[in-house]
Amino acid sequence: MRTQRLDTSPAAMAHAAELLRRGELVAFPTETVYGLGGHALDEAAVAAIFAAKGRPASDPLIVHLAATGDLPLVAATIPALAAQLATAFWPGPLTLILPRHPRVPLAVTAGRETVAVRVPAHPVAHALLVAAGVPVAAPSANRFGHTSPTTADHVLADLDGRIAAVIDDGATPIGIESTVLDCTTTPPTLLRPGGISLEALEAVVGPVQVRTRPTDAEQHGLTSPGLLDRHYAPDHELWLFSGPPATALARLRAEAETLLKAGLRVGVLLPAEDLALLRDLPVETESLGPASDPAAMAHRLYAALRALDARHPDRILARDLDDAGLGRALRDRLRRAAALVVEV
Structure with missing residues (x-):
């Protein structure tokens, strides 16, 4: 049915x-x-x-x-x-x-x-x-x-x-x-x-x-949903780069280049401004919208993750976001969706 x-x-x-x-x-x-x-x-x-x-x-x-x-x-x-x-x-x-x-x-x-x-x-x-x-x-x-x-x-x-x-x-x-x-x-x-x-x-x-x-x-019953360490995850592995934005983005780019040289497909999920810095790389991209607009990024987050997932990348790369206001929730979802958080 x-x-x-x-x-x-x-x-x-x-x-x-x-x-x-x-x-x-x-x-x-x-x-x-x-x-x-x-x-x-x-x-x-x-x-x-x-x-x-x-x-x-x-x-x-x-x-x-x-x-x-x-x-x-x-x-x-x-x-x-x-x-x-x-x-x-x-x-x-x-x-x-x-x-x-x-x-x-x-x-x-x-x-x-x-x-x-x-x-x-x-x-x-x-x-x-x-x-x-x-x-x-x-x-x-x-x-x-x-x-x-x-x-x-x-x-x-x-x-x-x-x-x-x-x-x-x-x-x-x-x-x-x-x-x-x-x-x-x-x-x-x-x-x-x-x-x-x-x-x-x-x-x-x-x-x-x-x-x-x-x-x-x-251990046998949570007080609230959303407390599990692994949650909200795409089917394809997500790596999240955490640290000062410029440093995290540089590390993300280096990882993308390494994966591409190995013949792997790479998906990238970033604020619009960051994506401009990767336009020379043959990666699958989804924009979260302007980094200055957390509400727009929240609105886009899950749809963008699903869109990347549908392209079957070998790995999805993203960077952490600011931990204030609505950004706290965005960071929480990205960290729980990630298979690995790379601190830089």
């Missing part, structure tokens, strides 16, 4: 909502990436999400809600800090870790007593959640560990025949996943950088501690 590609007409959205209520899986656009939706309170639907993606049970799912007022459906309590953050950033690309309500299956939360929740801002996601009338668990709509999808074509490339439907509304606007903030710690803890910057969070709630690696206590 092939996956249905749905448009955003009222009839198609009503059909998608009915599929979700029946326990089927529907991929849909959010402002971050495409999510793979299933009824969050239906254990069989949750199990189907893990099966379709090939996702380990130790990696929890994010529950998506239509509105902040739906939080009591999935959270046992709502800390004042969480309410403050919801007022400031929802709907939007911020996921909050909260105490789990008993009605949320433990399979959703990797066996932990906390649940990851967000209210997406994308109009199609919002309309689907309203029409479905149930909380929807939705990790990224791709094979586990693979580059995240920002178009319906990306979803179908990974999951065609594994899910009931995908709602096609073009490319997602932000292009990288949501920020994840644990509201059960004091101070709150940034677990995954994303569409809301650390600086924006601290402007609202004050100091935020940063932890983007699993703790020993999370």
Whole structure:
């Protein structure tokens, strides 16, 4: 059975909502990436999400809600800090870790007593959640560990025949996943950088501690998605060069020349300005857009990685990006996608 590609007409959205209520899986656009939706309170639907993606049970799912007022459906309590953050950033690309309500299956939360929740801002996601009338668990709509999808074509490339439907509304606007903030710690803890910057969070709630690696206590169940060292990866090996931009770029160029002399195919993923310095080399290139525009680079990141992957290079080369604002999330995704980080 092939996956249905749905448009955003009222009839198609009503059909998608009915599929979700029946326990089927529907991929849909959010402002971050495409999510793979299933009824969050239906254990069989949750199990189907893990099966379709090939996702380990130790990696929890994010529950998506239509509105902040739906939080009591999935959270046992709502800390004042969480309410403050919801007022400031929802709907939007911020996921909050909260105490789990008993009605949320433990399979959703990797066996932990906390649940990851967000209210997406994308109009199609919002309309689907309203029409479905149930909380929807939705990790990224791709094979586990693979580059995240920002178009319906990306979803179908990974999951065609594994899910009931995908709602096609073009490319997602932000292009990288949501920020994840644990509201059960004091101070709150940034677990995954994303569409809301650390600086924006601290402007609202004050100091935020940063932890983007699993703790020993999370060996059998992670607190948040996006904590695994290897994630978001293309099928072909990615090497990331980290250091001062000019030095990293010089080292990247030297590696490209070595690979080309060995008769290998080379893919290069860089900001637009950097690519100009490699125009004399016969490499496959994808631009992230201007280095001065992190939002443009985030929007392009996964699509560019998938485009390079499709050309079957023997190796993809990229350089690290600045660790500030949205650049923190870009650096996080590149480092987790990389098979090797070369410090220069």
